[in-house]
Amino acid sequence: MTQNVSITLQNTPDARPITEAISEDNPKAVVANYPSMIKIDCPNRLVIRADSVSKKIGRAWDTQEIHLSLITLSGNIDEDEGQFVLAWK
Amino acid sequence: MPATKKLGLKQKYALMTRGLDWETTYQPMEKVFPYDQFEGIKVKNWDAWEDPFRLTMDAYWKIQAEKERKLYAVIDSISQNNAQLGITDARYINAVKIFIQGVTPLEYQAHRHFAHVARHLRGVGPRIAAQMQSLDELRHAQTQIHTISHYNKFFDGMHDWQHMHDRVWYLSVPKSFFDDAVTAGPFEFLTAISFSFEYVLTNLLFVPFMSGAAYNGDLATVTFGFSAQSDESRHMTLGLEVVKFILEQDEANLPIVQRWIDKWFWRGYRLLSLVGMMMDYMLPKKVMSWAEAWEMYYEEQGGALFADLGRYGIRPPKHEDVARKEKDRISHEVWAIFYNYTHAAAFHTWDIDDEHMRWLSEKYPKTFDQLYRPRLLMWRDMARAGKRFYNNALPQLCNLCQIPMAFTEPDDPTTICFRSSELGGDRYHFCSDGCKEIFDQEPEKFVQSWLPVHQIFQGNCGGASVEDVLKWYHLNLGADNLDYAGSPEQKMWDQWMAGRHVAQAAE
Numbered sequence: 017m018t019q020n021v022s023i024t025l026q027n028t029p030d031a032r033p034i035t036e037a038i039s040e041d042n043p044k045a046v047v048a049n050y051p052s053m054i055k056i057d058c059p060n061r062l063v064i065r066a067d068s069v070s071k072k073i074g075r076a077w078d079t080q081e082i083h084l085s086l087i088t089l090s091g092n093i094d095e096d097e098g099q100f101v102l103a104w105k
Numbered sequence: 106m107p108a109t110k111k112l113g114l115k116q117k118y119a120l121m122t123r124g125l126d127w128e129t130t131y132q133p134m135e136k137v138f139p140y141d142q143f144e145g146i147k148v149k150n151w152d153a154w155e156d157p158f159r160l161t162m163d164a165y166w167k168i169q170a171e172k173e174r175k176l177y178a179v180i181d182s183i184s185q186n187n188a189q190l191g192i193t194d195a196r197y198i199n200a201v202k203i204f205i206q207g208v209t210p211l212e213y214q215a216h217r218h219f220a221h222v223a224r225h226l227r228g229v230g231p232r233i234a235a236q237m238q239s240l241d242e243l244r245h246a247q248t249q250i251h252t253i254s255h256y257n258k259f260f261d262g263m264h265d266w267q268h269m270h271d272r273v274w275y276l277s278v279p280k281s282f283f284d285d286a287v288t289a290g291p292f293e294f295l296t297a298i299s300f301s302f303e304y305v306l307t308n309l310l311f312v313p314f315m316s317g318a319a320y321n322g323d324l325a326t327v328t329f330g331f332s333a334q335s336d337e338s339r340h341m342t343l344g345l346e347v348v349k350f351i352l353e354q355d356e357a358n359l360p361i362v363q364r365w366i367d368k369w370f371w372r373g374y375r376l377l378s379l380v381g382m383m384m385d386y387m388l389p390k391k392v393m394s395w396a397e398a399w400e401m402y403y404e405e406q407g408g409a410l411f412a413d414l415g416r417y418g419i420r421p422p423k424h425e426d427v428a429r430k431e432k433d434r435i436s437h438e439v440w441a442i443f444y445n446y447t448h449a450a451a452f453h454t455w456d457i458d459d460e461h462m463r464w465l466s467e468k469y470p471k472t473f474d475q476l477y478r479p480r481l482l483m484w485r486d487m488a489r490a491g492k493r494f495y496n497n498a499l500p501q502l503c504n505l506c507q508i509p510m511a512f513t514e515p516d517d518p519t520t521i522c523f524r525s526s527e528l529g530g531d532r533y534h535f536c537s538d539g540c541k542e543i544f545d546q547e548p549e550k551f552v553q554s555w556l557p558v559h560q561i562f563q564g565n566c567g568g569a570s571v572e573d574v575l576k577w578y579h580l581n582l583g584a585d586n587l588d589y590a591g592s593p594e595q596k597m598w599d600q601w602m603a604g605r606h607v608a609q610a611a612e
Contacts, residue, residue, distance in 0.1 A: 019409035024312065026331050051392060052319035052327055053312070080114075080160070083168045084175075086338045087315075087331060088308050090406040092413070093157035093342055096114050104413045 020057040021091030021102040027052050031085035033077075037068035053087055062091070064100040118159035122230045123152060140225045144290035147355035151228030154350055157342055165237055169244070172332050179328040180252055189259050191322040194389040195598035196589055199452040200314070201253060201326055202262040203383060206451060207279045208310070209249045210270040212333075216242035218287045218294060225291055231350075234343045238299075241336040245329075252329045261594055262451040262585040269451055272566070273578045274557035275379075275443070277507045281554060282376050286369075288550070292351060293365050299344030301369030301422075305410065307337055308402040310380050317388045345410075352417040359418050368546070370422030371539035375506040381436035382443065385465065386457065394468035395436040404429070424539040427515045433469050434518050437477040442511050444484065445496035449571060451580055453589035456485050476518055493588055497571070499558045504533040505540035505551060512536045528552065 023038070025031040027049070035054055039045055045058040056062070069077040079100045091102035112120070129137050141148075160168075182188075192198065219239035223232050257263040270276045286297040315330035348366075351358045381395035393401075403425075411421040440454070447454045457465070462481065465473045487494050500509035514522045524541040525534050528548050535541040544551045560566050567577025580586055584593050 019412055020405065021409070022406060026335075051316045052331070053316055080158075080164050080168065083158075083335055083339070084171060085335070087334045088312055088341065089338050090409060092345070095158055104409060105416070 018059045019104045020059055021062050021104060022057045023089045023102060024053055024055045024087040025085045026087060027054050033069055033072035034085060037072060038064055041065055041068055061103040066098055114159045117161045121161050122233060126229050138225055138227045140291055141227055144292050145361055146292045146351055146358050149354050154228050154230030156230060156234055158339055176248060176328055176332045183325050184255050188324045189256060193321040195594050197321045197389050198256060198260045200383045200387040201256060202452040205253045205263050206266045206269050207276055209246055210267055211279055211283050212242050212246040214283045222291045238340055245333040248329045252325045255325060265579040268579050277557050279376060281507050282372055295347045296365040297369040299340060300348045301366060302373045304341040304344035305407055306373040306377060309377050309398050313384055313392055313398045317392045320390045320392055321388055367423040368543050371424055374428050378435045378439045382439040385436035386440045396432045399432045430515045433472040438511050442509050447588060448495045448586050451585045453592055455589040456488060457481050501534060502556050502558050503536035503540050504554055505535055505544050510536050
C-alpha cells in the first residue's frame with residue numbers, strides 16, 4: 017500500500033534551493049505552501065541529493081545543513097554525505 | 106594530495122558510539138544502570154542502535170551555534186523594533202500566555218529528564234541521542250523565556266509562569282502529563298515523550314501554531330518556534346528509532362510497547378485539546394482548523410506511520426476512533442470550559458464575532474451551527490446585558506487528564522461523558538474510557554494525583570474564597586483574568602491602534 021512520506025521546511029532563502037532540488041529529483045512530490053513554511057508530500061520515498069542542492073547554491077552543500085531549515089518530517093530516515101532519504105518500507 | 110581519506114558520516118558516527126563503553130568490574134552492571142531493566146524491556150544488543158542522522162558532537166555544536174546566531178539576531182530586532190505592535194490583535198497574545206505557562210516549563214522538565222535517561226541507558230548510541238536532546242530542551246526553555254519576555258513588558262499573565270505552572274488549575278493538565286512521564290522508567294519515558302508525543306502528536310502543537318503565529322505577525326513566536334522545531338525532527342527520529350529498536354530486540358517487548366503507545370497516545374491527545382482551542386478560537390487570522398490539522402498530521406501521517414509499524418505487530422493506538430469522532434467537537438468544548446472559568450485563569454476569553462462564527466461554521470459544518478453557535482450567542486446576549494457569564498461552581502475534574510469533565514459521549518455530542526472506577530472505598534471519575542483504562546492499569550500511581558479542585562476544597566490552596574486561591578496562584582486580579590472586553594490589555598491595545606488610525610488619516 018502506498019503511503020506518503022512528508023517533509024516540512026521553513027520558507028527561507030536557505031531552504032528554497034532544497035525545496036527546488038526536491039521537486040526536480042522527485043517528480044511525484046507535491047508542494048504545499050503555508051505561512052512561513054513549505055510542506056512536501058511524496059508517495060513512499062523522497063530523496064534530497066547533495067549534488068542537486070550544491071549545483072543550485074554554487075558551493076558544496078552538506079546534507080547535515082538540512083537541520084537549519086527542517087521543521088518536521090514523516091518517514092524512516094537514511095542519511096549519508098551524498099543524500100538524505102525519507103521512506104516507508 | 107593527502108594520503109588519508111576524510112571519514113564519512115557513517116564512520117564518524119560509528120567511532121563515536123562503538124567501543125567506548127566497558128563492562129564494569131568494581132560494581133555489577135545492574136547497580137551502575139539500575140533503571141533500564143525493571144520495566145521488563147529485553148535488550149540483547151545495544152549496538153543495534155543507529156541514529157539515522159548520524160549526528161556527531163562537532164556537527165551538533167556547529168549546527169546549534171548557527172541556529173542560535175540566527176535566533177538572537179532576530180530577538181534583538183524584536184525588541185529594537187517594537188515587534189509587539191505588529192501583531193494582528195492583542196487577543197492573539199493569549200495563546201502565547203498559554204504557551205509560556207503550559208509548554209515552556211515542560212521543555213525544562215524534558216531537559217532534566219533526558220539528562221537522566223542519557224545517564225541511565227546501557228547503550229552509547231541512545232545515551233548520546235538523549236544527551237543531545239537534553240541540551241536542545243534546555244535551549245528551547247531558554248529561548249522561549251527570552252523571546253516571550255519582550256511581550257511580558259506590555260501584556261498581562263506572563264510575569265510568574267513557573268509559579269503558576271505548579272499551582273493553577275488548568276496548568277495541572279500539562280504538568281501532570283509530564284510528571285507521569287518522568288516518574289516512569291526510561292523506556293516508557295522515551296515511548297511517551299519521544300515517540301507518542303514528539304513523533305505522533307507534536308506536529309499538531311508546533312506546526313500549525315507556529316504557522317499561525319507567522320500569520321498573526323508574531324515574529325517572536327515564529328522565530329523561537331521554528332528554531333526549536335528544527336531540533337524536533339531529530340527528536341522525532343529518536344522516538345521512531347527507540348520504538349523500532351525495542352521491538353527488534355525481543356518479541357516479548359511488543360505487548361509492553363503497545364500498552365505504552367495506547368496510554369500515551371490518549372494522554373497526549375487529551376493534552377492537545379488545549380491546542381485545538383487555541384487554533385480554532387484564539388488566532389485572529391487562522392491557518393487551519395483543529396479538525397484539518399488532525400486529519401493532516403494524525404490521520405494521514407499517523408496512518409502511514411502505523412501502517413509501517415504493522416510489520417512489528419504494532420496496531421494503531423486504542424481509542425483513535427474516539428479521537429476521530431471528537432475532532433469536530435473538542436476545540437468548542439474546551440473553549441466553553443475556559444469561557445466559563447476565565448475569572449480564574451491567567452489569560453482572557455471573549456465574545457466570538459460574526460465573521461469568526463462564519464469561519465467556524467464553514468470548518469465544522471456538522472457541529473458548529475447546531476451545537477455551539479446558540480451557546481455563543483446566548484453568552485453574547487448575557488454580556489451585552491451586563492451579565493457576562495462566569496461559572497462560580499468549581500468543576501469536577503477527570504482524575505487522569507485533569508481537564509474539567511466537559512467532554513461528551515463519543516456517539517452523542519449532547520451528553521457529558523462520565524466514567525468511574527472504585528478503589529479502596531473511593532470513587533474516581535474520568536472523562537472518557539481512555540482515561541479510565543489508564544487509571545485502571547496503574548491505580549497505585551493515579552490515586553496520588555494532585556487534583557486542583559480537590560486541593561482547593563481541602564484548604565491547601567491559599568484560602569476558601571476564589572480571590573484567596575487566585576492570589577495564591579499569583580494572579581494579578583483584574584488584569585490577568587476576566588474577559589478581554591474591559592481588560593487593561595484591551596485599553597492599551599485600543600490606544601495603540603487609535604494612534605495608528607490618526608497617523609493613517611493624516612497621510
